[in-house]
Amino acid sequence: MDCRPHHSCKQAETSLIVMRSFSAFLIAVIITASRSTSWASVTIPLTKLERAGSYLQGSAHADRARASFLKTTSGPKTIPATNLVYIQYTTSVGVGCPPTYYNLIVDTGSSNTFVGTGKKYVRTSTSVPTGQNVTVNYGSGFFSGIEYNDTVTLAAGFVIANQSIGDALKFANFDGVDGIIGVGPVDLTQDTLFPDTDTLIPTIMDNALKQGLIKQRIFGISFAPATTSNDTNGAITYGGIDPAFYTGNITYAPVTKIHPAAHYWGINVTDVTYGTHTVIPRSTAGIVDAGTSLVVLADDFFFRYLQAIPGAYLDVNNTGLIVIPPSSVAGMQPLNFTINGRAFSMDTAAQLIPLNENAIWGIETGVQYGVITNLGADSGRGSDFILGQKFMEKYYVVFDCQSQTRWLCVH
Structure with missing residues (x-):
């Protein structure tokens, strides 16, 4: 796969991201009756990995721990996702050039993207250290390591340049996955870097918009009850709404x-x-x-x-x-x-x-x-x-x- 971007762009400037705080965002969640369909456009599947037994048994406790901690040149891109043994969705994300692919948890409750908890981060010619350390706590887990800028491939022809990526050198409770793709509000990245603790890290959505890969700062998620322990039955749409995955009217709140x-x-x-x-x-x-x-x-x-x-x-x-x-x-x-x-x-x-x-x-x-x-x-x-x-x-x-x-x- 050609992991080079189709246009040149500078690294996202922190000052621009800081000016657009989460308090100025519009959040829309569309809940609609889903329907089975083939991918209407480029679709990123959510992947389910094999986990069982004690890992799943602790999911309710992990959710409570997480809850206590939680205080444009292209149209929308729909990418498949796989259900992770009934309790988590992952998607395949390429990092570097040529890309190494990682199964990353899709997380709307955090905004840092990182790899290395399973498959280790493979540095290539596009991997540039930022000089920052990174640490994120998730209530029931954490990671810490070194922050890089690198090329990120979400789908064929959907390649983000200079995306901030964490290399997890220490971590807990990420068995069976390679990291997280964070699609929460950018403000959640504050205080995760050191020494520049006040710096916000541009998210996947921030850079996709800035680099013209999407026209709207909108993403849609389609989940469905899994029928097998590794069921690629989900999808993420970057940059808009995919009508293939819902019927009826949308309610905005x-x-x-x-x-x-x-x-x-x-x-x-x-x-x-x-x-x-x-x-x-x-x-x-x-x-x-x-x-x-x-x-x-x-x-x-x-x-x-x-x-x-x-x-x-x-x-x-x-x-x-x-x-x-x-x-x-x-x-x-x-x-x-x-x-x-x-x-x-x-x-x-x-x-x-x-x-x-x-x-x-x-x-x-x-x-x-x-x-x-x-x-x-x-x-x-x-x-x-x-x-x-x-x-x-x-x-x-x-x-x-x-x-x-x-x-x-x-x-």
Whole structure:
């Protein structure tokens, strides 16, 4: 593959990025009914890697740890993504020239891109040290190393020059993957470099726009329930919306102004109901996060949900997951999140871990577990829920930071 950019461009200037703070972004998340289709344009697949047992068993605890830490010449490019043993999506990203390809977690809750936690960073003639060290903490993991500028290939003909890339020399809890591609707001990169701690690192989206690869600072994500442990059934669209992945109308909602959710892709929900039971009785702020596997609710909200399911209990000491008696499964009701006046529903199947996946998750065979879990703290702290992968599998989600008013778009 020719990894040279099709036009010349200078390295992104930090001063330009600093001027465009996340508070000036528009965030749009579009949630819509997804439909199966062939890639209509260049599509980046999300890849699922083989992980099982103890790794998956800790996913609920990892999500809680993550939650506590979370305080143009071309049209849109759609790139496939693969489901990582039911709990994470990765995409193949080339770094260097000629490129070495890495399986990177797709993360909307962070903004640094790095490699080296599995396959080591291979330096080529395009790898230029920046003179900076880099460290990022993720709640349930971290990496630290050296920052480079390098060529990044997302798809054929979609090549970013001088993209800032971390080389992970020390790290924890990244088994089975090579790093992260961070597509969160650029402000999340502040305080990750040393010695220039105040410097913001231009993200993949920043540089793709500046170098004319995309015309709009918008990206869409399509997830879907996986049918195998390595299912390339997802997609990321850079630079716009891909109508091949949704039907119906798009609902837009402004990004919340409540902190810390406002630092991320955060929104307000008006209320949340489970059947006739009220789970969240008032407008409250939370985060849409592809890097969180489950759906996480503040403890007071979560226990309202738990008590509405007869016999259900939280397996605190072992899995951290909700256990639902077989006698209660048939009577389960939809869990509805109201976003900008529209209800987005998780039906019974969306609330449950399929029994045939228990062995891969490392949880007890024949026991019915759920995907809704608790935050580890009551509401009122500025981030009372996380709509993670299991919610996003129901809908097409678009993150729009184009205008001066930030939005979340949901179908």
